[in-house]
Amino acid sequence: MGNRETLGIKMLRKEYDHIILLAHGSPDPLWKQPFESLYHQVSQTYGEGNVSLAYMELTSPSLEDVIATLGKEVRQIGVLPLFLAVGRHLRQDVPEQIAALQTDGLDIKLLPPIGDDERIKQAMQAVIANHLGKV
Amino acid sequence: MGNRETLGIKMLRKEYDHIILLAHGSPDPLWKQPFESLYHQVSQTYGEGNVSLAYMELTSPSLEDVIATLGKEVRQIGVLPLFLAVGRHLRQDVPEQIAALQTDGLDIKLLPPIGDDERIKQAMQAVIANHLGKV
Numbered sequence: 001m002g003n004r005e006t007l008g009i010k011m012l013r014k015e016y017d018h019i020i021l022l023a024h025g026s027p028d029p030l031w032k033q034p035f036e037s038l039y040h041q042v043s044q045t046y047g048e049g050n051v052s053l054a055y056m057e058l059t060s061p062s063l064e065d066v067i068a069t070l071g072k073e074v075r076q077i078g079v080l081p082l083f084l085a086v087g088r089h090l091r092q093d094v095p096e097q098i099a100a101l102q103t104d105g106l107d108i109k110l111l112p113p114i115g116d117d118e119r120i121k122q123a124m125q126a127v128i129a130n131h132l133g134k135v
Numbered sequence: 136m137g138n139r140e141t142l143g144i145k146m147l148r149k150e151y152d153h154i155i156l157l158a159h160g161s162p163d164p165l166w167k168q169p170f171e172s173l174y175h176q177v178s179q180t181y182g183e184g185n186v187s188l189a190y191m192e193l194t195s196p197s198l199e200d201v202i203a204t205l206g207k208e209v210r211q212i213g214v215l216p217l218f219l220a221v222g223r224h225l226r227q228d229v230p231e232q233i234a235a236l237q238t239d240g241l242d243i244k245l246l247p248p249i250g251d252d253e254r255i256k257q258a259m260q261a262v263i264a265n266h267l268g269k270v
Contacts, residue, residue, distance in 0.1 A: 016268075031222035034251070046264060080266055123252070123254040124255065128177045128249075131246065
């Protein structure tokens with residue numbers, strides 16, 4: 001079990017040199033605060049060089065802005081959408097943005113949205129149960 | 136501690152007769168699947184009469200549709216946005232929708248978005264750490 005976990009970590013580490021958290025963006029300047037706060041937490045904990053925060057539209061920096069700042073040693077990028085579901089944006093707009101930024105030396109992969117993860121699903125159920133007075 | 140928890144549950148139960156989960160809505164018909172799945176889980180667990188699912192725009196049912204189906208015994212409604220952050224929609228559009236649906240016998244309260252909850256924040260950090268190969 002310990003070996004399997006260690007192997008899992010190595011595989012993940014090898015898969016991506018850098019993770020870009022991608023939030024939607026909004027005309028409201030206060031909207032980005034929780035995403036910046038989340039980014040601050042994870043970059044403090046896991047290293048600023050390993051993770052960035054970008055926005056799909058309306059809020060800067062864009063995916064293009066962020067990728068332009070990365071060093072040449074970064075060749076495998078995972079884009080993790082801070083979205084709860086896949087719609088037009090993740091099925092069409094973001095893949096188009098990524099396709100335009102793909103180069104010979106750079107492999108950018110769009111990950112499933114964070115809302116797909118079982119941990120988020122379980123946390124949402126817990127919050128709802130709490131509002132229903134059940135926990 | 137047991138007493139405090141019991142009291143907490145009673146207070147929450149008294150506060151809302153019904154919780155409406157409010158998701159954004161999308162032109163993509165597949166987009167709503169994770170929200171319907173979440174709704175199915177919580178309504179099966181905590182009772183269909185206690186919780187509904189509505190969409191702010193583009194996807195039906197709307198908040199208005201859902202409220203029209205509720206019985207007269209429902210007087211206190213909590214609207215829980217399945218959003219990660221507060222922007223124009225939750226600061227302006229949804230409060231306007233709610234104000235238009237408020238009647239003498241009905242008290243509709245807009246709750247903070249689900250993304251504000253510490254359980255969601257921690258789950259997001261865990262998912263990101265996992266993609267970074269740190270857990």
